[in-house]
Amino acid sequence: MSSEMLKVEELHAFYGKSHVLQGVTLEVRPGEVAGLLGRNGVGKTTTLKAILGLVRRRGRVRFNGREISSLPPHEIPRLGIGYIPQGRHIFSDLTVLENLTIGLVKEKGVPPDRLGAVFSHFPVLRTRLKQLGGTLSGGEQQMLAIARVLITGPALLLMDEPSEGLSPVMLATVRDRIKAIQASGVGILLVEQNVRLALDTCHRMYFMEKGIVRHEVAAGDLRTDEELISRYLAVKV
Numbered sequence: 538m539s540s541e542m543l544k545v546e547e548l549h550a551f552y553g554k555s556h557v558l559q560g561v562t563l564e565v566r567p568g569e570v571a572g573l574l575g576r577n578g579v580g581k582t583t584t585l586k587a588i589l590g591l592v593r594r595r596g597r598v599r600f601n602g603r604e605i606s607s608l609p610p611h612e613i614p615r616l617g618i619g620y621i622p623q624g625r626h627i628f629s630d631l632t633v634l635e636n637l638t639i640g641l642v643k644e645k646g647v648p649p650d651r652l653g654a655v656f657s658h659f660p661v662l663r664t665r666l667k668q669l670g671g672t673l674s675g676g677e678q679q680m681l682a683i684a685r686v687l688i689t690g691p692a693l694l695l696m697d698e699p700s701e702g703l704s705p706v707m708l709a710t711v712r713d714r715i716k717a718i719q720a721s722g723v724g725i726l727l728v729e730q731n732v733r734l735a736l737d738t739c740h741r742m743y744f745m746e747k748g749i750v751r752h753e754v755a756a757g758d759l760r761t762d763e764e765l766i767s768r769y770l771a772v773k774v
Contacts, residue, residue, distance in 0.1 A: 629671025
């Protein structure tokens, strides 16, 4: 295991002729939550997609010491990188169990230990296995989106706005689950606009502006730096 689980260097990304990422550099260390924050449209989601090879890119991406920049997108998750996109994107017409198992392409059946681990994080899903994904509440769908990736046994999670559209109660549940997942040894790169969630879960934070990382700060230092938060997010904590 490398001391740098994920290392991104001078990452550029393009949509057609639009040059969206302008040389992003960041890292995620084993067993930590690193936050990626910034206003809408600065390139946070594009950064996650570029790491996964889902957009045209150039630059270096290393995972556990291995260069993965040249790999096709379908091979990257098999290395142990899980992606939880913004908006959940569960399969509404499949049951909870079918959603959970659809990504298990190598296993014959559901590994009991992984299913048990998912239920330990999200016990409500155990009672919903036969229910269609589209009939779950928004918070339950977010749980399912996270669980669907966790069951594959990733070493690193890329999470995009998991707080979006959640009630305060469900937001607290997701916050606690992020902490528990990190405590189990999984590294997390968390894209968020909810500053409170980021402060409660992240060890370090990167602030993006116009397609590039402008600032890195420890979460503990950020709690007392309202000027920095206001500069990059235009909000107060």
